[in-house]
Amino acid sequence: MSAQETAGEGAPPPTLTRDWRFYLGITAFVLSFVLPLGALLVPLLGLPTAHAAILIGLLIAGAPEVLCILAVVLLGKETLRYVTYQAKSAFRRAVIDRPASKGRYYVGLTVILVSWLPAYLYAYFPAVMPGGDARIYILAAMDLVFVASVLLMGAEFWEKVRRIFVYDGKV
16 A cells, blocks of 8 residues: 555545534644643642642643543544544655655664664663663663654665565565
8 A cells, every 4th residue: 555545645635614613622622731731820829728639630630631522522523534634644745755865764774773772782781771760761762763763764665675575576
């Protein structure tokens, strides 16, 4: 499956209807991110400790989740299709459609090989690497760098990987 097919290039792009449901859904979505910031202002109100704790809990844990669910309900399936189409199109234009230069490819290849180094060090020389929580952070960073390097190498890399698994592929 090509990148154009996954982004829905063959089908017409979805349309976005901007009616009252759209604006109310966007407002609920934005508020779900803004309300937790209001918890920083609660201590300045001078409320009793129990009331302040309840209000902070609602602003951080209760209201944002309810508003996100409300936003999903109000925005609907068509808006989700529109947003995913736009995101896939932007990703395709930025990463896939633009061929990787020779320098970008080799930098990505170097980064992918270096990103495996912490895993091997932990496997064969565990005393050299830090333990505890630092281990998890290092391995998580290694995974993220691996993914970023694959994206950095572009479609040429994916074509080479695909050819490994095709028996009758030409060299």
